[in-house]
Amino acid sequence: MRTPDSILPLRTEGLAFSAGGVEILCDVSLTITAGAPTLLIGANGAGKSVLLRLLHGLLKPSAGRVFWSCPAEHAARRQAMVFQRPVLLRRSVLGNTLYPMILAGVARGEREARAAEALALVGLADRAADPARKLSVGQQQRLALARAAALQPELLFLDEPSASLDPAATRAVEEIVLKLAARGTKIVMTTHDLAQARRLAGDILFLHRGSVLEQAPAEAFFRQPASATARAFLRGELVW
Amino acid sequence: MGDLASAFRTALGLILSLDPAVLAIVTLSLRVSLSALVLAALIGLPMGALLAVARFPGRGSVITLINALMGLPPVVAGLLIYLLLSRSGPLGSFGLLFTPSAMIIAQAVLITPILAALTRQVLEGMWEEYAEQLRSFGAGPWRAVPTLLWDGRFMLLTVLLAGFGRAAAEVGAVMVVGGNIEGFTRVMTTAIALETSKGDLPLALALGVVLMAIVLGVNALAQGVRGIAARWAG
Numbered sequence: 001m002r003t004p005d006s007i008l009p010l011r012t013e014g015l016a017f018s019a020g021g022v023e024i025l026c027d028v029s030l031t032i033t034a035g036a037p038t039l040l041i042g043a044n045g046a047g048k049s050v051l052l053r054l055l056h057g058l059l060k061p062s063a064g065r066v067f068w069s070c071p072a073e074h075a076a077r078r079q080a081m082v083f084q085r086p087v088l089l090r091r092s093v094l095g096n097t098l099y100p101m102i103l104a105g106v107a108r109g110e111r112e113a114r115a116a117e118a119l120a121l122v123g124l125a126d127r128a129a130d131p132a133r134k135l136s137v138g139q140q141q142r143l144a145l146a147r148a149a150a151l152q153p154e155l156l157f158l159d160e161p162s163a164s165l166d167p168a169a170t171r172a173v174e175e176i177v178l179k180l181a182a183r184g185t186k187i188v189m190t191t192h193d194l195a196q197a198r199r200l201a202g203d204i205l206f207l208h209r210g211s212v213l214e215q216a217p218a219e220a221f222f223r224q225p226a227s228a229t230a231r232a233f234l235r236g237e238l239v240w
Numbered sequence: 241m242g243d244l245a246s247a248f249r250t251a252l253g254l255i256l257s258l259d260p261a262v263l264a265i266v267t268l269s270l271r272v273s274l275s276a277l278v279l280a281a282l283i284g285l286p287m288g289a290l291l292a293v294a295r296f297p298g299r300g301s302v303i304t305l306i307n308a309l310m311g312l313p314p315v316v317a318g319l320l321i322y323l324l325l326s327r328s329g330p331l332g333s334f335g336l337l338f339t340p341s342a343m344i345i346a347q348a349v350l351i352t353p354i355l356a357a358l359t360r361q362v363l364e365g366m367w368e369e370y371a372e373q374l375r376s377f378g379a380g381p382w383r384a385v386p387t388l389l390w391d392g393r394f395m396l397l398t399v400l401l402a403g404f405g406r407a408a409a410e411v412g413a414v415m416v417v418g419g420n421i422e423g424f425t426r427v428m429t430t431a432i433a434l435e436t437s438k439g440d441l442p443l444a445l446a447l448g449v450v451l452m453a454i455v456l457g458v459n460a461l462a463q464g465v466r467g468i469a470a471r472w473a474g
Contacts, residue, residue, distance in 0.1 A: 058375055076378060087373035090391040090472045099387075100377040131472045 007068045007075040007154050008186055009033040010055065014064035017050055024050050025210045028064070034154075036202020037177065037187035039218070041194065043239055046207040048190040049084075052157045055188070056081045077104060081157040085164065086144030093119065093135070094128040097147050104151060111150075118150035119143075122176055138169025145176050149185075156180060158189035162196070174200060194234065198222060206230050208239065243441070250442035251449060262443070266450055269427040272340055272414065273407040276347035280403060284352045285396065288359025289389055292367050293381035303360065309353035314346075315412030321346040322416050338419040343427070346413040351403040358399040363388045394469030401462040405455055 015028040025047045032038055032055075040048045053059040055066055056079060068075035080100070089096050097115040106114065119125045122142040127135065132143060141161055148156055158177065162170040177200060181187050191197050197204065201218035206225070213227050225231050233239045254262050291303060323329050325337040325345075336342045366388055367381075374384050389396065411429035418425035420434055428447045435444035 056376065058372060081376045083373065083376075087370055089370075089387070103377050103379050103383070133473060134471070 005070055005074070006034065007070050007078050009069055010155070011067040012055070012064060013067065015051075015054055015061050015066065016063040017047075017054055017059060018062050023210060025054070025061075028210075028212050030205065030212055030215060032186070032188060034184075034186050037181050037189060037200050038203050038205060039197045039201035040188070040190040040205045040207060041192070041197050041233075042207035043233065044192065047210040048207055049159050051207065052081070052159050052188065052190055056157050078153055079155040079157065080148035080151045080153040081159065082141075082144045082148050082161050084160040086140050088132040088135075088140055088143060091132060092129050093124055093132050093143055096132045096143060097150050100147055100151055106151075114150045114152070115146075118146040121149060121179060122146040123172070136169075138165050138172060141165060141169065141173055142176065145173065145180075149176075149180055153185060155186045155188065158187060160190050160192065163192065170196070206233070208233075247441040247445055251445035254442060254446040255449060259446070262446055262450070264423065265426055265428055265431050265447060268340065268425075269408060269429075269451075270454075272343045272427060273347060273404060275344045276351065276407050277400060277404045279344065279348040280352040280355050280407075281400060283348075284355030284403070285359050285389060285399075286385065287352075288356040289363050289385045291356070291360040292363035292388065293384050295381075303357075306353050306357045306360070310357050312350060312353065313412065314350055314410040315416060317350040318346050318413035318416030321349060321413070325417065337417060338421060338425060340418070340425060342417040343414045343425060346417045347407040347410065350410060350413050351407050354406060355399055355403045358402060359392075359396060362392050362395045362399065366392055394465050394472060397465045398462045398469070401458050401465070405458045408454060408458075409451065 010032045011030070013029050015025060016023070017025040028051060040051060042048055050059065054061050057066075057076060058081075089099055091099070094115055097118055098111050101111045101114060116125065116128075119128055122145055124135075124139060124143055124146060127139070132140070135143060145161070161177070162173045165173065174196065177187055177189070181200075187200075189200070191200075198218065203215065203217050204221040205212055206214040206216075206221070206227075208227075208229050214221060214225060214230055216226070221230070222234065225234060229239050291299065291306070321342060322337065324331045325334070325342050326332055327337070336345070367384060370384065370388070370391075374380075374387065379387065409429065411433055414420075414425070414427055415430050415433070418427070418430065420426050420430040426434075428451045432444045432447050432451070435441070435447075
């Protein structure tokens with residue numbers, strides 16, 4: 001699955017993060033390869049969002065490193081992230097889609113084409129001229145996905161992208177995620193929704209108290225988790 | 241009471257007949273205050289935006305200072321510029337004292353802190369909201385400045401209107417550095433002060449009415465712009 005200048009596989013060694021003396025992640029060593037979506041699951045406070053931010057470079061680890069399969073500056077340009085609550089610019093839907101491409105130095109003509117295609121992908125083509133912040137919450141999240149997709153990242157981080165959405169909007173988000181994955185975009189996504197993890201995951205990273213307890217193909221993990229903690233978590237017990 | 245009523249009638253007559261003296265004073269007032277606004281905006285907006293995104297030692301003190309300077313008495317601003325521009329002052333050789341240029345500089349000095357402080361307030365909240373998303377796009381604080389200025393455009397328009405209102409309505413600074421020379425540096429506020437003390441109420445009232453209309457117009461405009469800003473801020 002590895003192309004010569006691909007940023008994947010992504011590898012971490014001994015990654016740790018603490019804030020204000022509290023250790024949030026400790027000694028996380030993992031490898032993420034190209035392919036079907038990787039879903040990060042675990043209880044609230046297990047460190048899922050912090051791990052995504054460390055991988056994406058928004059937080060600096062207090063120990064350990066993230067290794068890309070290409071130079072770090074290339075890696076930064078080939079990844080994108082969509083947050084639980086997207087921050088939309090005070091611009092039109094189209095303006096929001098174009099903005100990150102302007103920063104990334106995409107040529108003007110190509111920007112327009114990519115934006116149109118991305119907005120069509122998420123079903124917002126007819127809203128291009130509207131103020132982005134007037135969209136509904138679900139539409140805002142779809143716009144955030146379009147904005148990231150237009151960058152054509154090789155790797156896309158999604159932090160609980162449907163956590164604050166109703167079922168219909170959640171379904172729309174999942175469809176977009178699957179379309180992007182089918183195009184070859186590697187998805188690394190956190191969720192607290194186990195049913196969603198079953199629907200989307202190629203493999204699972206199970207986090208517990210700041211450590212990766214299991215990394216396994218989704219099918220195997222859900223059939224027979226290796227650890228007692230994961231079994232309890234899947235049964236819906238409160239693990240902490 | 242009868243005097244006041246007749247003065248008011250004469251004043252309206254002066255306005256409606258587009259009296260050349262009134263017109264000249266109003267035109268100069270607008271030219272001076274709008275030029276001061278442009279000058280102050282070129283310095284104040286980027287300064288405010290940088291203060292909103294930059295983190296450096298002493299930042300809190302700079303913000304406190306600029307906030308305090310918002311209350312700078314116009315007559316003190318006038319005095320400072322007077323000292324700089326007077327014959328024996330460091331910039332005396334330019335011969336700007338008692339010219340409209342000196343008045344523009346004095347009003348710009350007066351309102352630059354206002355524009356910078358209000359810009360900082362508006363954009364700091366926006367930066368807190370945008371920072372992580374923009375960093376994800378690869379934009380640090382410096383690249384964020386033009387983005388914030390553009391995304392805050394409607395709010396910043398109200399900031400500019402506040403600055404213009406302050407400049408157009410002040411009398412102390414332009415009086416000190418302009419000298420209130422008839423036909424050359426006499427603006428609405430200085431003319432009102434002079435004509436009132438001379439007892440020529442109609443001209444003072446006429447200019448007062450125009451000034452009030454401008455201030456009201458500016459505030460109505462600011463209100464409208466805030467409506468548009470709310471539409472885009474969601």
